[in-house]
Amino acid sequence: MSGQDSWLRAEMGGTKQASVISKPEVLIALLKKSKRPLIIIGHETISDSVRTDILIRMISEFQKTKGIPILSTSHIAGQVMERGVKISGVLGSMEIIDRLRDPTWKGLDGKGQYDLVLSAGFSYSLGWLLFSGLKQGAPETKIISLDPKYHPHASWSYANMKTDSWKAEIERLIELLHTENTQQKMEEAHV
Amino acid sequence: MNRKSIHIRLSEAKSSAGSVKDLDIQIGKIKGEQWDEKEGPTPFPDHAALRTWDRTLLSRYKPLYLPFCDLCCLCTYGKCDLSGGKRGACGIGMEAQQSRIVLLAACIGAATHISHGRHLVDHLLEKMERRTLIDVGGSNVDVEAPMIRLVCGMKPKTLGDLETVLDYLESQMTELLAAAHTGQESDPLDFESKVFHAGMLDHVGLEVADIAQISAFDLPKAEPDAPLVDLGLGTINAEKPVILVIGHNVPPAIDIIKYSREHDLSGKIEVTGICCTAIDLTRFDPSAKIVGPISWQLRYIRSGVPDLIVVDEQCVRADLLIEAGNIQAPLIATSSKNCAGLVDRTDDNPDDIVADLISGTVPGVLILDPLKVGEVAVRTALASHETRKTKKTSSIPTAEELIEFAKRCGGCMECTRACPNETPLPDAMKQAATGDLSPLADIYDTCIGCGRCDDVCNKEIPIHSSLVAAAREKVLDEKYSVRAGRGAIQDIEIREVGGPIVLGEIPGVVAFVGCANFPNGASEVAEMAREFAKRRYIAVASGCSAMAIGMYRNEDGQTPYEEFHGRFDAGGIVNVGSCVSNAHIAGAAIKIASIFAKRNLRGNYEEIADYVYNRVGAVGVAWGAMSQKAAAIAAGFWRLGIPVIVGPHGAKYRRMLLGRKDHDEDWYVFDSRTGEKVQVGPVPEHLFVTAETKEEAMVLIAKLCTRPNDTSRGRSMKLTHYIDLYKRLYGIMPDDIHLFIRSPADIPITMKEELLPILQEKGLQDRIIPDPTLLKSQIRKQKGGSS
Ligand code: SF4
Numbered sequence: 001m002s003g004q005d006s007w008l009r010a011e012m013g014g015t016k017q018a019s020v021i022s023k024p025e026v027l028i029a030l031l032k033k034s035k036r037p038l039i040i041i042g043h044e045t046i047s048d049s050v051r052t053d054i055l056i057r058m059i060s061e062f063q064k065t066k067g068i069p070i071l072s073t074s075h076i077a078g079q080v081m082e083r084g085v086k087i088s089g090v091l092g093s094m095e096i097i098d099r100l101r102d103p104t105w106k107g108l109d110g111k112g113q114y115d116l117v118l119s120a121g122f123s124y125s126l127g128w129l130l131f132s133g134l135k136q137g138a139p140e141t142k143i144i145s146l147d148p149k150y151h152p153h154a155s156w157s158y159a160n161m162k163t164d165s166w167k168a169e170i171e172r173l174i175e176l177l178h179t180e181n182t183q184q185k186m187e188e189a190h191v
Numbered sequence: 192m193n194r195k196s197i198h199i200r201l202s203e204a205k206s207s208a209g210s211v212k213d214l215d216i217q218i219g220k221i222k223g224e225q226w227d228e229k230e231g232p233t234p235f236p237d238h239a240a241l242r243t244w245d246r247t248l249l250s251r252y253k254p255l256y257l258p259f260c261d262l263c264c265l266c267t268y269g270k271c272d273l274s275g276g277k278r279g280a281c282g283i284g285m286e287a288q289q290s291r292i293v294l295l296a297a298c299i300g301a302a303t304h305i306s307h308g309r310h311l312v313d314h315l316l317e318k319m320e321r322r323t324l325i326d327v328g329g330s331n332v333d334v335e336a337p338m339i340r341l342v343c344g345m346k347p348k349t350l351g352d353l354e355t356v357l358d359y360l361e362s363q364m365t366e367l368l369a370a371a372h373t374g375q376e377s378d379p380l381d382f383e384s385k386v387f388h389a390g391m392l393d394h395v396g397l398e399v400a401d402i403a404q405i406s407a408f409d410l411p412k413a414e415p416d417a418p419l420v421d422l423g424l425g426t427i428n429a430e431k432p433v434i435l436v437i438g439h440n441v442p443p444a445i446d447i448i449k450y451s452r453e454h455d456l457s458g459k460i461e462v463t464g465i466c467c468t469a470i471d472l473t474r475f476d477p478s479a480k481i482v483g484p485i486s487w488q489l490r491y492i493r494s495g496v497p498d499l500i501v502v503d504e505q506c507v508r509a510d511l512l513i514e515a516g517n518i519q520a521p522l523i524a525t526s527s528k529n530c531a532g533l534v535d536r537t538d539d540n541p542d543d544i545v546a547d548l549i550s551g552t553v554p555g556v557l558i559l560d561p562l563k564v565g566e567v568a569v570r571t572a573l574a575s576h577e578t579r580k581t582k583k584t585s586s587i588p589t590a591e592e593l594i595e596f597a598k599r600c601g602g603c604m605e606c607t608r609a610c611p612n613e614t615p616l617p618d619a620m621k622q623a624a625t626g627d628l629s630p631l632a633d634i635y636d637t638c639i640g641c642g643r644c645d646d647v648c649n650k651e652i653p654i655h656s657s658l659v660a661a662a663r664e665k666v667l668d669e670k671y672s673v674r675a676g677r678g679a680i681q682d683i684e685i686r687e688v689g690g691p692i693v694l695g696e697i698p699g700v701v702a703f704v705g706c707a708n709f710p711n712g713a714s715e716v717a718e719m720a721r722e723f724a725k726r727r728y729i730a731v732a733s734g735c736s737a738m739a740i741g742m743y744r745n746e747d748g749q750t751p752y753e754e755f756h757g758r759f760d761a762g763g764i765v766n767v768g769s770c771v772s773n774a775h776i777a778g779a780a781i782k783i784a785s786i787f788a789k790r791n792l793r794g795n796y797e798e799i800a801d802y803v804y805n806r807v808g809a810v811g812v813a814w815g816a817m818s819q820k821a822a823a824i825a826a827g828f829w830r831l832g833i834p835v836i837v838g839p840h841g842a843k844y845r846r847m848l849l850g851r852k853d854h855d856e857d858w859y860v861f862d863s864r865t866g867e868k869v870q871v872g873p874v875p876e877h878l879f880v881t882a883e884t885k886e887e888a889m890v891l892i893a894k895l896c897t898r899p900n901d902t903s904r905g906r907s908m909k910l911t912h913y914i915d916l917y918k919r920l921y922g923i924m925p926d927d928i929h930l931f932i933r934s935p936a937d938i939p940i941t942m943k944e945e946l947l948p949i950l951q952e953k954g955l956q957d958r959i960i961p962d963p964t965l966l967k968s969q970i971r972k973q974k975g976g977s978s
């Protein structure tokens with residue numbers, strides 16, 4: 001399976017294609033540059049049992065260590081909350097893209113528009129359109145696709161990966177977020 | 192539109208001096224029946240006549256574009272990269288380009304229905320008098336053609352009158368299509384407004400087609416108790432000669448039934464159908480059988496059961512000649528729109544055609560005369576049934592063969608990467624290789640029968656057929672029923688439910704329409720329809736969605752059509768019929784304005800759409816919308832102010848129409864009594880939206896049924912359903928209830944304790960319920976002036 005082509009064979013992106021996330025450090029660096037990141041999760045976060053546990057751990061870690069708000073689309077909010085994750089907002093997948101492309105949107109907390117969107121748990125063909133809508137509607141907003149299928153319309157995406165290799169990558173990401181956070185806390189404690 | 196028309200018809204003119212029967216000369220404007228209703232401002236409107244109304248809606252529901260790719264490749268200047276705000280060589284931007292794509296889809300869809308209508312009317316007028324009366328419900332239906340009355344401002348009385356309507360539709364369609372040419376329309380909202388126009392024309396075309404066929408073929412005339420008909424592969428008796436009809440244009444199939452009746456063959460052959468031809472055929476003859484929706488084509492043909500395949504138009508797979516050849520069944524094409532490369536044998540002797548088909552000299556023929564199709568089809572099927580007995584005619588593998596195929600699988604994933612529903616085929620193949628066929632059988636339920644997996648497997652595993660093989664037991668058990676399409680809604684039904692709907696006491700009308708591109712199988716549609724029928728909404732259905740609803744049995748073994756009544760009333764599941772019968776759904780909303788509220792329909796589109804938008808809590812759900820026709824049907828609903836929800840594949844229409852509930856300023860209406868502007872909240876919140884899951888769709892349905900006109904009692908009932916569904920399906924409380932509570936009286940009584948603290952925190956309001964309108968022209972008393 002070659003890594004950097006559209007997962008659904010017939011989908012063709014265009015002139016600007018997502019960069020591949022080669023290691024979790026890339027994500028940490030992108031997060032450092034972002035002032036207002038947001039996580040959006042689709043229904044496969046829950047319905048695809050292969051991905052559920054690790055995605056839940058990953059978004060919890062983002063939330064704990066970086067304080068990134070999580071928005072859930074479709075009907076999964078309750079189930080995600082039952083797993084101990086705080087949900088900051090619930091909107092349909094179309095509604096959130098519609099708001100993300102509006103520079104005057106106040107955000108979930110009333111503090112303004114987001115500049116980085118981390119996404120996971122969408123079916124490939126729906127994710128394709130959501131990312132494309134955002135890419136065209138808000139060209140300045142960075143989109144990171146965290147699912148194991150290459151999404152050219154994102155700004156950064158994992159390549160097409162076997163589930164186990166992808167899980168290993170996400171584990172490394174969780175680990176990195178954790179260590180970085182511990183270090184930061186220690187540094188703050190020193191100060 | 193000023194219509195000049197000269198029409199002269201001389202039937203049976205024997206000689207210049209002899210008798211002339213039926214002389215029928217019309218010069219000037221053709222207006223159908225004399226009609227004393229006052230004519231409104233827009234009879235036969237062109238696009239510009241309703242542009243202001245469209246823009247009013249579009250200022251609330253702004254398009255969100257979701258392009259497939261960055262490019263436009265429509266003309267030889269291109270390809271042009273339109274990403275990141277760039278413009279094409281012609282100057283067009285991405286948003287306008289996407290809306291142009293939507294317009295093209297709506298035009299293709301509307302043209303298909305209109306041309307179907309033209310084809311039917313032409314065909315009928317070859318056999319019947321122009322003055323044959325339109326009759327869709329006898330004395331139960333006075334408003335026989337609400338769309339035509341509303342749009343064209345004429346009251347069609349005869350089949351001949353429909354030609355005038357078709358002339359109008361065709362000229363408008365040509366204009367709309369022209370607007371999509373390079374270097375024409377440039378503004379996204381003007382494209383969108385033209386999409387609405389295409390949708391409105393589409394609904395008129397639907398109405399022409401259905402009222403013509405109801406009148407001419409005596410299909411059920413607004414019958415709530417239309418008979419139950421068989422549905423499903425398991426209902427077919429393969430011991431008899433079996434004919435399969437596929438498509439949307441029913442005359443050839445009707446002539447098959449007529450020929451078999453005339454030759455004492457009824458009951459001796461099975462006439463089975465897929466898609467809307469099947470639906471319309473069972474409206475004509477309830478003993479015909481519906482196999483299933485469009486996605487059942489490959490699985491049924493590959494089963495080898497059909498002895499002959501007859502295709503007409505729309506939604507017919509383009510590879511059916513190959514598939515028919517694989518099971519050694521001849522194919523007859525019957526429509527000039529779908530000639531399938533076959534030799535036109537319309538003028539040949541039926542004996543010769545039958546002989547050629549049976550001997551296999553030709554794989555199929557084109558016959559453009561339905562009467563001849565009737566004879567050739569029946570005779571060929573009888574003979575084909577005999578000759579096929581000695582041949583291998585099924586291409587579905589046996590269980591043993593399937594296991595051998597599965598052992599070949601190398602797990603390359605190409606099938607999943609081709610599958611629209613990303614089904615887990617490689618894992619299922621792995622299991623099948625060990626003899627466990629159940630994962631493959633599970634995929635059968637969600638498979639939409641596209642066959643894309645077959646084409647990409649480099650181990651040449653016949654994947655789709657393997658699914659059918661694995662699901663053999665289930666397939667044989669597909670024994671369901673559906674109520675035959677009843678056609679129009681009776682005036683008396685409208686009179687009875689008009690008040691409760693407009694006041695909000697029947698919480699809504701939910702129309703399940705459209706194709707079978709379902710994300711998780713047909714059962715989700717049945718589940719949704721049952722949920723809302725149980726909640727005493729009015730569930731309406733048509734086309735493949737009506738079939739999908741029927742493919743379900745409750746714990747008592749009943750299909751939804753047995754479980755729920757077929758009246759247009761609370762708690763019903765009402766199958767109106769085929770795609771073209773969708774006209775009766777929009778028609779019912781329009782008839783509420785006319786019969787219940789006594790508004791004039793004649794050429795009065797804007798006022799009636801404003802009425803429907805503000806008062807009639809109706810929502811369309813096209814859970815498996817696939818076609819351009821579905822796009823056009825949706826567009827017809829949008830212009831009437833009726834929201835439409837599509838499933839996840841519907842996002843591929845590449846444009847949503849979304850309201851912003853967080854923008855208070857978007858949700859003002861005029862109180863037509865005073866002219867005051869009143870904030871009414873986001874009702875209905877969207878005009879076109881994709882839901883990711885059926886759970887999300889159900890919550891959206893309940894929410895999008897709210898209207899500014901709801902009484903407090905009505906609103907509290909609607910909110911009870913919304914909140915109850917949200918809590919059950921989302922597992923939490925919705926965070927937007929306060930937007931829908933205009934005053935304490937709107938709070939659902941049973942939820943008061945739970946809701947009051949939330950509402951008090953958000954600030955409980957006390958707003959008036961206006962007599963809502965978006966139109967200044969509807970204000971009875973102008974501010975500072977007389978009424
Ligand atoms: S229609 Fe316009 S944008 Fe499209 S290819 Fe031609 S010049 Fe380019």
Ligand code: SF4
Nearest residue numbers: 610638639641642644
């Ligand atoms: S035939 Fe069924 S399993 Fe195969 S690609 Fe199409 S939907 Fe998927």
Ligand code: SF4
Nearest residue numbers: 600601603604606648
């Ligand atoms: S394409 Fe064929 S070989 Fe590849 S995984 Fe699918 S069934 Fe197996």
